[in-house]
Amino acid sequence: MNFTLKIWRQDGPKSPGRMVTYPVTGISDEMSFLEMIDVLNDQLVRNGDEPVAFDHDCREGICGMCSMFINGEAHGPNRLTTTCQLHMRSFKDGETIYIEPWRAAAFPIIRDLVVDRSAMDRVMQSGGYVSVNTSGNTVDANALPIPKPAADEAFQAAACIGCGACVATCKNASAMLFVSAKVSQLALLPQGQPERLNRAESMVEQMDLEGFGNCTNTGACEVECPVGISLDHIARMNRDFLHAKVAKKG
Amino acid sequence: MRDQKQSASMDAKVPQGPLADKWTQHKNHVNLVNPANKRSIDVIVVGTGLAGSSAAASLAEMGYNVKAFCFQDSPRRAHSIAAQGGINAAKNYQNDGDSTFRLFYDTIKGGDYRSREANVHRLAEVSANIIDQCVMQGVPFARDYGGMLDNRSFGGVQVSRTFYAKGQTGQQLLLGAYSALSRQIGQGKVEMFNRHEMMDVVVVDGKCRGIIARNLITGALERHSAHAVVLCTGGYGNTFFLSTNAMGSNASAAWKAHRKGSYFANPCYTQIHPTCIPVSDEAQSKLTLMSESLRNDGRIWVPKHKKDVAAIRSGALKPVDLVEEDRDYYLERRYPAFGNLVPRDVASRAAKERCDAGMGVNSSGQAVFLDFSSAIERYGKTAANVKGIESPSAEQIEDLGREAVEAKYGNLFQMYQQITADNPYETPMKIYPAVHYTMGGLWVDYNLMTTVPGLYAAGEANFSDHGANRLGASALMQGLADGYFVLPYTIGDYLADDIRTGAISTEGAEFDTAERGVRERIEALMGNGGTTPVDDFHRELGKIMWNKCGMSRNATDLQSAIIEIQALRERFYKDVRIPGRADQFNPELDKAGRVADFLELGELMCKDALERNESCGGHFREEHQNAEGEADRDDINFTHVSSWEFTGVPSEATLHKEELAFENVELKTRSYK
Ligand SMILES: Cc1cc2nc3c(=O)[nH]c(=O)nc-3n(C[C@H](O)[C@H](O)[C@H](O)COP(=O)(O)OP(=O)(O)OC[C@H]3O[C@@H](n4cnc5c(N)ncnc54)[C@H](O)[C@@H]3O)c2cc1C
Ligand code: SF4
Ligand code: FES
Numbered sequence: 016m017n018f019t020l021k022i023w024r025q026d027g028p029k030s031p032g033r034m035v036t037y038p039v040t041g042i043s044d045e046m047s048f049l050e051m052i053d054v055l056n057d058q059l060v061r062n063g064d065e066p067v068a069f070d071h072d073c074r075e076g077i078c079g080m081c082s083m084f085i086n087g088e089a090h091g092p093n094r095l096t097t098t099c100q101l102h103m104r105s106f107k108d109g110e111t112i113y114i115e116p117w118r119a120a121a122f123p124i125i126r127d128l129v130v131d132r133s134a135m136d137r138v139m140q141s142g143g144y145v146s147v148n149t150s151g152n153t154v155d156a157n158a159l160p161i162p163k164p165a166a167d168e169a170f171q172a173a174a175c176i177g178c179g180a181c182v183a184t185c186k187n188a189s190a191m192l193f194v195s196a197k198v199s200q201l202a203l204l205p206q207g208q209p210e211r212l213n214r215a216e217s218m219v220e221q222m223d224l225e226g227f228g229n230c231t232n233t234g235a236c237e238v239e240c241p242v243g244i245s246l247d248h249i250a251r252m253n254r255d256f257l258h259a260k261v262a263k264k265g
Numbered sequence: 266m267r268d269q270k271q272s273a274s275m276d277a278k279v280p281q282g283p284l285a286d287k288w289t290q291h292k293n294h295v296n297l298v299n300p301a302n303k304r305s306i307d308v309i310v311v312g313t314g315l316a317g318s319s320a321a322a323s324l325a326e327m328g329y330n331v332k333a334f335c336f337q338d339s340p341r342r343a344h345s346i347a348a349q350g351g352i353n354a355a356k357n358y359q360n361d362g363d364s365t366f367r368l369f370y371d372t373i374k375g376g377d378y379r380s381r382e383a384n385v386h387r388l389a390e391v392s393a394n395i396i397d398q399c400v401m402q403g404v405p406f407a408r409d410y411g412g413m414l415d416n417r418s419f420g421g422v423q424v425s426r427t428f429y430a431k432g433q434t435g436q437q438l439l440l441g442a443y444s445a446l447s448r449q450i451g452q453g454k455v456e457m458f459n460r461h462e463m464m465d466v467v468v469v470d471g472k473c474r475g476i477i478a479r480n481l482i483t484g485a486l487e488r489h490s491a492h493a494v495v496l497c498t499g500g501y502g503n504t505f506f507l508s509t510n511a512m513g514s515n516a517s518a519a520w521k522a523h524r525k526g527s528y529f530a531n532p533c534y535t536q537i538h539p540t541c542i543p544v545s546d547e548a549q550s551k552l553t554l555m556s557e558s559l560r561n562d563g564r565i566w567v568p569k570h571k572k573d574v575a576a577i578r579s580g581a582l583k584p585v586d587l588v589e590e591d592r593d594y595y596l597e598r599r600y601p602a603f604g605n606l607v608p609r610d611v612a613s614r615a616a617k618e619r620c621d622a623g624m625g626v627n628s629s630g631q632a633v634f635l636d637f638s639s640a641i642e643r644y645g646k647t648a649a650n651v652k653g654i655e656s657p658s659a660e661q662i663e664d665l666g667r668e669a670v671e672a673k674y675g676n677l678f679q680m681y682q683q684i685t686a687d688n689p690y691e692t693p694m695k696i697y698p699a700v701h702y703t704m705g706g707l708w709v710d711y712n713l714m715t716t717v718p719g720l721y722a723a724g725e726a727n728f729s730d731h732g733a734n735r736l737g738a739s740a741l742m743q744g745l746a747d748g749y750f751v752l753p754y755t756i757g758d759y760l761a762d763d764i765r766t767g768a769i770s771t772e773g774a775e776f777d778t779a780e781r782g783v784r785e786r787i788e789a790l791m792g793n794g795g796t797t798p799v800d801d802f803h804r805e806l807g808k809i810m811w812n813k814c815g816m817s818r819n820a821t822d823l824q825s826a827i828i829e830i831q832a833l834r835e836r837f838y839k840d841v842r843i844p845g846r847a848d849q850f851n852p853e854l855d856k857a858g859r860v861a862d863f864l865e866l867g868e869l870m871c872k873d874a875l876e877r878n879e880s881c882g883g884h885f886r887e888e889h890q891n892a893e894g895e896a897d898r899d900d901i902n903f904t905h906v907s908s909w910e911f912t913g914v915p916s917e918a919t920l921h922k923e924e925l926a927f928e929n930v931e932l933k934t935r936s937y938k
Contacts, residue, residue: 027849045545047684053550053800060798060853065844068852070338072511074551076680077436078342100683125482126850133459136339140451144444145403149323149749151394153401157358160412170405170430173437177341206403 016042016103019111020055022067025124032124034113044104048091049074049081051103068127076100076241079176082183083128084115089180089239097178097241117179119188121226132179134225135193141221142214143197145206165203172200174242181236181244187228191249192236194222199248202255212262215255275528275908275923278710279383284929285365288387291711292754296761303328305767306760309476309491311463311518313340315435315741316724317497318442319748325454326445327753329760332489333446334458334478336513336855341443344499344511345744348435349556349677351417351427352741354392359416363424365389370930372739375421375608376704376732377882377898378932379531381906381925383711384729391750392742396428398749402441406430417673418561419737421608421937427738432556432677438741442748461487462855463518464783466494466525466720469775473525473720477779481855484848486783488776490769492760493719495752496522497744500703500725502535504863504870505815506807508700509541509554515859516866519707519726527715528908528921530708530728532866533874536735536883537816538701539565539612542684542694543632552699553684555635556677557737560605562640562670563694565612567624567633569593577626584626584634584693595619603937610734610883611937613698617816618894620697627695636693641666698816702740704731704883705873708908708923712755713747716910721756723747728906733882787847790857795840799857802837806830806860806867814871819887823875827868827916834864865915872909872916879903900932 017040025032039055046054049071056066072080081098085091091101106112114128122130147153161169173196181192198215201207207214230249237246280291298306306329310321313335321333335343355368368389373380396414400406406428407415416425430437449455460481467475467490475490501516502508523529540555540563568574569591576582595615597604607615616633619625626632645666649657652665667690671678678689685695707715707722709729714721724744731739770776813826837860845851880889880896881903889897904925909918 043546043548046548047550050548050550054548057798057800060842060844061796063842063844066853068850072337072342072513073344073347074512075347075553076683077433078337078344078346078511079339080337080342095679096683100680102683102686104686129850132338136341136447136450136457136459139341139444140447142451144448145401146448147398147401147445148326149319149398149445151391151398151750153397156356156396156400156406157413159400161408162412163408163410166405166408166412169403170407170437173403173405173430173440174433176436177339200405201403204403204405206401 016044016106016108018042018106018109021111021113023115024067024127027126028123042103044102046103047074047099048083048085048101048103049099068129070129071099074099077176079178082117082130082178082180084117084183086113089117089183090241094238095241095243097176117183119182119227121188121190122179122182134227135177135179135190137225138190138194138218138221139197142210142217145201146210159205161204169200169203172196172203172244172248175244176242178241180239180241182227184235184239185228186233186235187231189230190222190227191230191252192240192244192246194218195248195252196244198252198255202251212255212259215252216259219252219256275708275921276710277381277923278712279381280711284382284386287383288390295754295758298757298761298764300328302764304330306330306763307332307491307768308756309334309489309494310497311476311494312343312497312499312724312726313443313446314343314345314497314499314724315439315442315744316726316748317343318439318446319745320495320497320723320752321455322442322445322449323749323753324756325449331449331455332458332491333455334461334463336460336462336481338459340446340457340459341440343439344514345439345741346436347511348741349432349554350558351419351429351434351738352395352438353419353426353736353738354396354428354742355389355426356393356396358414359425361424363426367424368392368426371422372730372736373732373930374935375736376734377935378732378900378904378927379881379925380730380732382927382929387751388730388743388746391746394750395742395745399438399441402444404430404437404441406437417558418606420557420560420606420612421603421736427558429558432558432674435741438745442745463498463521465521465779467775467779468525468717469769469773472718474769475771475776477783479783482850484846484851486780488771488780490771492763492766492769493721493756495721495723495756496707496726497724497748498726500706501863501866502700502703504806504867505700505810506803507544507549507552507811509538509552512551515862517859517862519722520862520866522707522715522717522720522722523911526717527720527722528708528910529705529869530906530908531705531733531873532870532909533814533877533884534704534733534882535700536609536702536704537613537698538609539616539698540635540696541699541701542681543627543629543697553680554699554701555681555694555696557609559635559674559677562673563605563635563637564594564639565596565605565633565635566592566594567619567626571623574624574626578628585638593624600937607937608734608736610885613816614885616698632695632697634693635696637670637689638693641670641690644669702735704728704733704735708906712758713752714755714759719759721752723752733884787854789838790841790854790861791843791847793839793841795842797840797842799841799843799853799860802833802841803860803863805833806864809833810867810870814874817885817887818874820875823871826871830864830868830871837861837864868915869909869918872918873907876907876920877903898934904932
């Protein structure tokens with residue numbers, strides 16, 4: 016297969032960026048999207064040019080590191096698929112493919128397709144945990160039975176890979192889906208109850224501080240999320256956030 | 266030809282007393298550092314996988330000032346995130362006779378009697394606490410309908426002690442540890458350095474006192490000092506280029522420590538995992554694991570007859586249409602007691618044996634089937650019973666069975682389908698062994714300290730617990746045991762001597778020299794005017810390693826591999842091309858540094874494999890097998906850890922042996938028949 020790639024190139028955070036056109040040839044439909052970029056980069060290096068910088072690590076759809084905006088969609092055309100799990104058989108031979116970085120005020124560009132997502136870590140640091148020390152001297156794990164439906168729903172929320180596709184997709188660059196997944200996971204479990212309202216409040220506040228936009232319920236994030244995090248979690252977080260505010264006003 | 270300098274057995278500092286009391290006794294007697302003094306002590310943790318995140322969080326909670334480093338853009342992306350199948354713990358929740366001793370015993374036996382009894386027993390002892398701890402953190406393990414934790418079975422054991430969260434156990438455990446770490450970062454007790462790579466360790470007056478790190482965004486070299494340094498930097502499976510490890514997984518931190526005096530133990534012990542998606546083409550960048558948990562329910566087979574092999578390869582015959590009598594369920598045939606659940610090394614070799622005999626089922630001849638049709642039928646019947654459906658139709662059974670299989674392995678099936686475009690509910694998976702895990706690593710004593718005082722290694726980076734073969738679901742257990750429950754005690758014992766030392770300066774000659782060394786290395790790589798991309802060298806190294814130091818090894822091949830690797834390394838330094846600059850974000854440069862180290866470690870792996878003139882666990886020497894092709898261990902000459910001291914050329918390292926004493930288990934030939 017052959018493709019024409021139009022890729023965003025930007026030398027550094029402050030440099031101007033532009034789309035550059037590259038032809039790639041001899042791509043097999045078995046290749047993953049990132050392997051196709053590997054082929055391009057191999058050519059660039061052999062020709063003495065600089066390869067396209069992009070983030071990736073596990074290439075199994077779980078680490079959340081890969082992050083490409085492909086033909087106007089976060090992680091490309093397929094649903095429930097990260098960039099690294101996207102295969103060239105999903106494209107038509109001869110197609111032109113546009114590749115851009117995640118774009119959001121809270122995600123400054125580092126180079127080419129690589130952005131800085133540390134804002135997401137800082138939101139987690141503001142409350143995305145249960146305050147239990149790691150001594151191991153807690154109670155026996157089965158002393159805390161958790162009804163299977165709650166455990167399963169908590170698991171669904173916990174499956175978020177922290178990729179930021181939801182932010183990149185949202186026209187307001189809101190991080191609500193990402194934040195609500197963690198808030199919701201812990202809200203569904205008994206361990207998470209004591210800090211439940213505080214957690215929702217401080218994580219939402221940190222999210223605003225980081226410059227993520229407001230949620231206007233367009234639902235675009237849910238569509239592009241590679242692990243299918245549901246909008247229901249946003250509703251749950253909003254309830255907790257309001258309760259926290261009301262409780263404060265007393 | 267061997268004129269090895271050999272020293273007396275190395276001292277692992279294993280505490281005295283009966284096996285089951287050693288750890289408790291040790292904990293009761295180690296030196297403690299009081300809370301006020303902890304505030305003036307700095308600890309560096311390199312790596313934020315299960316071992317690193319748990320260590321950094323625990324040490325910070327205790328009051329130490331912690332600096333943590335990872336090369337990814339967030340600590341949550343460490344390679345541990347990709348672990349699928351589960352984590353072992355001797356909870357005996359299934360009431361199937363499990364116990365601390367049994368987990369200990371299984372691990373020693375699974376490791377083919379090449380691990381240290383005291384460490385393994387400690388691991389088994391703390392395993393139950395790991396589950397308690399994780400549940401309190403909100404880790405959503407799988408549960409049964411009564412709300413209790415569920416278990417599954419893994420290879421090499423006859424109890425069900427593996428806790429799991431679908432096929433995403435590593436993710437959930439790492440996010441638990443990451444949350445504990447995030448809490449400490451939020452409180453200012455851990456300073457986190459993302460996108461930083463450790464380039465060297467700094468040793469001052471015989472003690473490890475810091476590291477040189479490179480900011481991967483700006484390329485700036487930084488000095489960081491501490492009273493102790495912990496390396497939790499993972500395994501070195503990527504020496505083989507193709508492996509199930511993440512693309513960035515590397516051996517560099519461990520190798521730099523080795524060059525600075527830490528001995529490297531058992532480098533040749535690599536685990537080749539039996540169930541991975543086969544290689545598809547030359548551009549393949551990595552291999553994908555299909556979790557061992559699938560062997561709970563999947564049956565492995567190849568056709569009995571060559572004519573069927575040919576028909577399947579050409580597409581003329583669909584695997585589902587081959588009748589039972591014409592299938593060879595070779596694991597069930599050869600190992601009736603354990604069947605599809607034999608340990609990994611045994612399963613991998615058996616697959617190779619069948620494929621070498623020409624029975625491989627894909628076009629390259631390097632694949633076997635992993636088939637779920639029996640499981641779908643079995644689960645379907647059970648579900649129909651539970652639902653009270655009388656005489657269910659075949660379709661009903663099939664539908665219910667699929668549902669049950671999906672609940673257990675849904676994400677794995679989906680991943681398989683995404684990669685191969687085959688639907689594993691309808692046609693058996695094709696799988697083949699691939700490099701997965703490295704049992705070898707930095708030598709550590711009972712306290713997890715390397716041979717450089719103050720330099721510790723935890724998780725996959727050390728060699729400590731798995732002998733010559735690791736059992737499934739035991740790496741996650743070890744990483745968290747080391748970080749949450751072992752290091753917090755043992756490191757305090759060492760740091761108790763440092764309460765009056767004060768902050769370590771980064772100005773000294775040792776920091777100067779280390780930083781200069783790193784800078785010169787980078788300049789040499791950047792400025793060599795070469796023409797060949799880094800990956801070419803890595804791929805070539807991978808081929809040498811896979812062909813000559815892979816699933817089966819022999820002296821002739823290992824000797825030639827050493828020579829080939831040396832030549833490749835020479836070419837690398839002359840001809841590697843790294844575009845761009847060193848003072849900017851430059852992934853090719855990062856990669857080149859890692860490949861340079863693989864090119865040295867690979868040579869030592871071959872040397873170690875050559876020296877270990879026996880077959881044990883994942884290390885199979887063709888010269889040492891019995892008439893049935895099973896491994897022949899040599900307990901008289903090789904019941905030791907081979908621990909290598911760097912002397913300049915990797916394969917000319919000096920061998921130090923740690924003799925292994927088995928006082929609580931009897932050495933037996935491993936049999937899974
Ligand atoms: C696909 C797959 C599935 C697996 N499934 C299971 C399973 O089901 N059960 C099980 O028990 N085990 C499993 N394993 C094994 C297990 O996941 C690993 O052994 C374990 O997670 C390793 O953890 P770690 O903390 O030692 O290292 P890692 O998680 O590899 O972390 C290494 C850390 O070190 C950092 N690092 C490395 N080098 C440097 C450097 N030079 N400078 C700075 N930072 C550095 C990285 O950034 C990272 O944070 C699996 C492994 C794979 C590959
Ligand atoms: S919610 Fe989905 S899209 Fe957003 S960070 Fe998590 S996994 Fe990515
Ligand atoms: S590279 Fe890890 S999710 Fe894509």
